[in-house]
Amino acid sequence: MASPFSDPERPKLSFFSRVSGNDVSESAIDSSREALISGDGSSASYSVCAVIISFFFPALGGLLYGYDIGATSGATISIESPTLSGTTWFDLNSVEIGLVVSGSLYGALIGSVLAFTVADFLGRRRELITSSMLYLIGALLTAFAPNFPIMVVGRFVFGIGIGLAMHAAPMYIAETAPSEIRGRLISMKEFFIVAGMLLGYVFSSLYVDMVAGWRFMYATSSPICLVMGIGMWWLPPSPRWLLLRAIQGNGSLPEAKEIAICSLCKLRGQLGSMSSLEVDAILVELSFVDEANKATLREIFQGKCRKALMIGAGLVFFQQVTGQPSVLYYAATILQSAGFSVASDATRVSILLGLLKLVMTGVAVLVVDKLGRRPLLIGGVSVMAISLFLLSSYYTLLKDLPSVAVAALLLYVGCYQLSFGPIGWLMISEIFPLRLRGKGLSIAVLVNFASNALVTFAFSPLEALLGTGILFACFGVIAVISLVFIFLVIPETKGLTLEEIEAKIL
Known part of the structure; x- marks a missing residue:
């Protein structure tokens, strides 16, 4: 489908009329835009339960990032121990220990670069689902690694998941949260990172005296990876991403609007009329800027x-x-x-x-x-x-x-x-x-x-x-x-x- 902006002479009113399905005046558009810009068009009401659920699953990406930091602090102690490592390759040099500690960090750099090219195509939700899969694969590869090279591969794969999650999670939360509590919710993601670090420290202290305790430290994150992936599969896409993709010519605008309204209803626990008004306001604002070209x-x-x-x-x-x-x-x-x-x-x-x-x-x-x-x-x-x-x-x-x-x-x-x-x-x-x-x-x-x-x-x-x-x-x-x-x-x-x-x- 051609983008509604493909004709440079197409008036903005025509665009908004096509999206809304109604005949509206210029003054109506201006008033809708003014409501949005003044903050009056933002979420008038929302269900706290619905908002918490839509925040929780993407925030688990931050918790897993923090858990990796905490768990690795204990894992390095465990894996270097001749009596407790449970391996024949425990005698690691400084470079190899550096790869264990920083492998996920360099993987996160790779994930950040990948996010630049795939994020707009995948969308925030599918990017988080992908990151949960990489988290799970990386955790299992690390935990069951038969040798050091496989362990390093696992650390890098987990790190790529970190890079994608730390890119998509704040975007998804920001684009779906009510503006009144957006700062609180995104800051809560940092709370989840720190909680994950603390969880990693706690499990490190529990497993550090066990033979091959480092394997348990890394494997413990696997259930959280699964919960994150299932939760993000259940959550709807970001309404703003849906509308942007439709405006850029990827799909039908009326259909995208309907899906965006349904998504917003689920994310906020709003009535359909409230979500429809907010979606209209977002579309009006998009119509005032050149969103059509990628x-x-x-x-x-x-x-x-x-x-x-x-x-x-x-x-x-x-x-x-x-x-x-x-x-x-x-x-x-x-x-x-x-x-x-x-x-x-x-x-x-x-x-x-x-x-x-x-x-x-x-x-x-x-x-x-x-x-x-x-x-x-x-x-x-x-x-x-x-x-x-x-x-x-x-x-x-x-x-x-x-x-x-x-x-x-x-x-x-x-x-x-x-x-x-x-x-x-x-x-x-x-x-x-x-x-x-x-x-x-x-x-x-x-x-x-x-x-x-x-x-x-x-x-x-x-x-x-x-x-x-x-x-x-x-x-x-x-x-x-x-x-x-x-x-x-x-x-x-x-x-x-x-x-x-x-x-x-x-």
């Missing part, structure tokens, strides 16, 4: 998307290069120096920090739609910068005051979970315009994982070159730079519909 690579770096890319990619870049992986790396050492007996067991230390991260993420979830994105970012990153300079001073000047390091560590972890942790993922899911959202978000996710890999890879060489104290001071300086970036670049999107963000902010 997005090109060049367009990603032009116009609205260039601004969105600067906001989203910049935020997730600073999220990683302010040292978050490195600070957690030193957590056990800092707590041991302060005389915490529990710190002698790395898995228990991880559980302690996981609980702190979970509590602080919960606080962010509760307040993000009340206080807004900017206040949490500004306040949280400010304290992060102070805590990094305190850590630096401990390693250079205050070595006899380990309490300073402990306080700085807890402040850093807590404030990261109030700011960069949840809000980075939240902003990249809502800032890109609909037509370019799939490709734009894939670039932002790629920047996130690439920055993480860069910091993880560069930390040890930089520490040897500069010293721990100076390195943490460098992270503190970067945190100050990121604070300036937030002040000058990051907008407030609290309470706005996705269409309002596109029309007023970009």
Whole structure:
């Protein structure tokens, strides 16, 4: 079917009339668009139960990502043990251990690149179903690996699932959630990531003393993969994606509208009339922009998307290069120096920090739609910068005051979970315009994982070159730079519909 925009002379009124099946006036279109842009056309009511269900299954993609981080921390201890690994190839060198730890991270980079090319074709729902299958295959390959190469393949496959899930899950949640609680729900995805990490730490502590315990650590995620896949199969596609694909000539517009209405009814628990009004409002807004042509690579770096890319990619870049992986790396050492007996067991230390991260993420979830994105970012990153300079001073000047390091560590972890942790993922899911959202978000996710890999890879060489104290001071300086970036670049999107963000902010 030809796109309704294939004729450049076709008036917008004709397009809307064809979609709605009614004769409407220009003033009716303007009033519908104004309702959407002012926020009045967003979800007037919704069923809490329906919204939670439509959030829960895509959020499991984040939980599995977090679980992999937590489980791997214990798996590396188990697999290197001559008595507990249960293998003949336990004597791994540093490169091989690095592949076990970071294999899923590099797989996630591959998944992010794949998302750029397949996301708009598959759609958010099918991309999440695909990621659940990759999660399951990767977990089973890793758990039952007969040798080291198969284990590494399993880690990479699981990582590709991470890349697809962390791309599609925030998009699906953002496009289906009511605008009033969109920030809370997307921030809850970060809560699921942290909950997954904590779950991984807990199972690591349970299995770490068992023979071949690392196999159980990885296999435990398999049921969650199945639940995610079945749940996403049951959920409907994103209504916004359906409408965009129809406008671009992929299918019948009236049919796409009917399916979108049914999808929205299921996702929100709304009456058909309410969902119909919201779908009409989305279609009207789409009719005011050139959605007909598919997005090109060049367009990603032009116009609205260039601004969105600067906001989203910049935020997730600073999220990683302010040292978050490195600070957690030193957590056990800092707590041991302060005389915490529990710190002698790395898995228990991880559980302690996981609980702190979970509590602080919960606080962010509760307040993000009340206080807004900017206040949490500004306040949280400010304290992060102070805590990094305190850590630096401990390693250079205050070595006899380990309490300073402990306080700085807890402040850093807590404030990261109030700011960069949840809000980075939240902003990249809502800032890109609909037509370019799939490709734009894939670039932002790629920047996130690439920055993480860069910091993880560069930390040890930089520490040897500069010293721990100076390195943490460098992270503190970067945190100050990121604070300036937030002040000058990051907008407030609290309470706005996705269409309002596109029309007023970009």
